[in-house]
Amino acid sequence: xxxxxxxxxxxxxxxxxxxxxxxxxxxxxxxxxxxxxxxxxxxxxxxxxxxxxxxxxxxxxxxxxxxxxxxxxxxxxxxxxxxxxxxxxxxxxxxxxxxxxxxxxxxxxxxxxxxxxxxxxxxxxxxxxxxxxxxxxxxxxxxxxxx
Numbered sequence: 001x002x003x004x005x006x007x008x009x010x011x012x013x014x015x016x017x018x019x020x021x022x023x024x025x026x027x028x029x030x031x032x033x034x035x036x037x038x039x040x041x042x043x044x045x046x047x048x049x050x051x052x053x054x055x056x057x058x059x060x061x062x063x064x065x066x067x068x069x070x071x072x073x074x075x076x077x078x079x080x081x082x083x084x085x086x087x088x089x090x091x092x093x094x095x096x097x098x099x100x101x102x103x104x105x106x107x108x109x110x111x112x113x114x115x116x117x118x119x120x121x122x123x124x125x126x127x128x129x130x131x132x133x134x135x136x137x138x139x140x141x142x143x144x145x146x147x
Contacts, residue, residue, distance in 0.1 A: 069146035089124035
């Protein structure tokens, strides 16, 4: 299947981890992820029902191997001084934004250029997006995952 790119925007809140956790819950509850054991391409008798918990989702071997092609493949946000690792997410700092895009305050207009920030498979990024007055409005999450 190959990796899939994904992105989400949520209203800004100071608690980045809280926003991340709430988004993961929403994606899971709304089934906005790949659940290949229940895929419509399988014969009816081989399809498994959608999992009721994230623990049940990740207990399935196929999901462990192929992922969900969504933010559910990312388990934690790392600090600005930590090295990216499998299934982690790192926030774009103001210094990184200035270096890469020439501004400390990212806006929606910068999103098409976010591919210029470092990124790898099974790794996510996030950034605070600001309005024209420089006030934070959204948190934007993006990444590539799945096999």
